[in-house]
Amino acid sequence: MTSGSIIEFGRQLAPAFVTTLWLSGVSLLICTGASLLIAVGLLARVRPMIGLVDVLINVPLVIKLFVCFYLLRVEPQWCAVIGLVLHQSGFAASILYGGLK
Secondary structure (H helix, E strand, O other), X not given: OOHHHHHHHXXXXXXXXXXXXXXXXXXXXXXXXXXXXHHHHHHOOOXXXXXXXXXXXXXXXXXXXXXXXXXXXXXXXXXXXXXXXXXXXXXHHHHHHHHHO
């Protein structure tokens, strides 16, 4: 492998790296607010929140992405953001709930 081929691979992977950073940043910001709201709902003993957290944690991320992309027909990048937010907010909400309790 020559240095020219390494630089060429870097040029090809640079847009994917930027997309990954964008998806991570946007989903982190949205997930923080969503998980805080869900954790407060769990503290207030709102029954649907318990079921929501169970669904968010137990449904695999791939299923959420398939539903978002194929059934809801959302743009691919926003589908990834929605899937990541739904997936991570359940875990983060249960962690915040334990900390607040």
